[in-house]
Amino acid sequence: SAVISQKPSRDICQRGTSLTIQCQVDSQVTMMFWYRQQPGQSLTLIATANQGSEATYESGFVIDKFPISRPNLTFSTLTVSNMSPEDSSIYLCSVEGGLAGYNEQFFGPGTRLTVL
């Protein structure tokens, strides 16, 4: 499976600021996704990062709050804008990998965000 890294691994931020999280993959992948996992909770899909076009957002998530870039097939960023304490969470990127015709998703290590 692909090797996925995220930066930063964790951060503590002030209310009203923005943080950009980077996701890097060691091989080209078609599909990249961003998830949020609040403490003790399940994973919620924020958006699909599309290469060469705008991201596709899930219900409840908007581009102004979570702008996403996907400049190439190995890299994506997620920005958490105008943060509030409710945005404190773990943010994970994932990529679709595996054999052709299979759709396994593999996750990055996550970014633990705390907003004060």
Add this chain to the structure above:
Amino acid sequence: GENVEQHPSTLSVQEGDSAVIKCTYSDSASNYFPWYKQELGKRPQLIIDIRSNVGEKKDQRIAVTLNKTAKHFSLHITETQPEDSAVYFCAASRNNNDMRFGAGTRLTVKP
């Protein structure tokens, strides 16, 4: 959209016993059903998956069964070991779009 329910939320078993976790889904068009294991402070790890054209899949001590008619699928772990202790998530998606996760099951295996 897809809705995935997972039961139980917590499960405690004795080492060597079996553990079963069950999930139901709502979208009959879903065709891919992975299971993830997440240890404390770590990323979710894919442990097994099943596609809608298969009823059962086994990999050593873990197996997954799928009932398309009833729209439910289950994870079975046999001969449990303390290192199986983790949170397990089921998920469902249609061609890997809109993957929805269950709420998770915290499995504890007592030595």
